[in-house]
Amino acid sequence: SSELTQDPTVSVALGQTVRITCQGKSLTRSFASWYQQKPGQAPILVFYGENKRPSGIPERFSGSASGDTSSLTITGTQAEDEAEYHCSSRDTTYTRWLFGGGTRLTVL
C-alpha cells in the first residue's frame, strides 16, 4: 500500500467544483505536488507548494493543505480536465519520494 492515500475515482459535473485529496504522514513536513496525466501521456505538474501554479496551468487549479492531508481543487471543471491526478511529496526524512496511487477524475 502507498504511503500517500488517494481516492481511486472521483466524478464531477461539468462546470462544478471538485476536490481531490491526498493523505499521508509525509504531508505534515512537505507540501504535496500534483500531476495531471492523460492516457498515453507523461504527467505534467499542475500545482505545488503552498500556493504555486506552473506557467500555463489555468487558474481554476488550486491547492490547500491541513495537517496530514493535501487537496487539489478544480473550480469550474472543464471536459479537458478529465485525467488521472497523482500527488507526490518527499518522505518525512527527505530521503525518498512518495506517490499516491492516483485519482481518476471523470467529468460528467
Added chain:
Amino acid sequence: QVQLVQSGAEVKKSGSSVKVSCRASGGTFSIFEVTWVRQAPGHGLEWMGEIIPVFGTPKYAQKFQDRLKITTDELTSTVYLELSNLTSEDTAIYYCARCFGSQSRTNWFLPWGQGTLVTVSS
C-alpha cells in the same frame, strides 16, 4: 527552458538488463537533480531513484537497491537508468524528471521526459 528527451521503447527477455537514457537540453546539467519513476500498466507512479550529476552519488529506493544503477554523462548531459535481472513485473513506462526542493518543504518534478516503454517477455 529545460527539456528531457528519453530513448526509445525496448523489448527485453526475462533475466536480461535494460539501459534507458534521458538527455537534458537547456540549463546547467551538472546541478540538476534527476529522478526516475516508473508506471506499470494500469498502476500508479513508483519512485525508483535519483542522482545529482555534480555529486555523482545516486540514491535508490530500497526495492531496487540490488539491481538498479543510475549514472550520468556530463559531456552529453545524459542520465542513464540500468535495471538488471528483469522480470515481467518490470514491464512499465519509465520516466525521468527533474526534481526541485528535495531538502525543503516545497518540492516538485518539472519537466518530465516523454517516457520509455520497457516490455519484458519470457
